[in-house]
Amino acid sequence: MINTVLTRFKLNGKEVEVDAKPNEVLLDTLRLRLDVKSVKRGCERGECGSCTILLNGEPVTSCLVLTPQVEGADIVTVEGLESDPKFVELVENFVKEGAIQCGFCTPGFLLTAYAAVTKGKVKTPEDIRKHLEGNLCRCTGYVKIIDAVARTTLKPA
Ligand code: FES
């Protein structure tokens, strides 16, 4: 018999609890148990960034986090930011700059960029490149994505 671990955490502001397997990754819990399909399954080894979520405000790859480890944590996905003005602005700039094609990588890019922008970590285009280096896109190339983030955060006051 496989034991499970009752794990409680906050998902997009709401308390949830799951009976997770001890070796269950958060990516699977979110997609398969909690139906959060914006969190994408890519490489499953921490290299592509498509499964990025915010864990206590920091972008992390959910394929490398065991669900029992997030007991008591605050997890945010793009669904939790739909009414956040800075996030909405970021999404609009992705659209304006043509930074989305298939969209598979986009939730991960948006969450990584959102965290960097709202923490005031982006002062130059080089900062954007540095913060987004863990997210891969096979469609757009990176210039449009970097331009979209720059349009959100580097515009003149
Ligand atoms: S699926 Fe997690 S980093 Fe690629």
Ligand code: FES
């Ligand atoms: S838009 Fe298709 S992988 Fe990035």
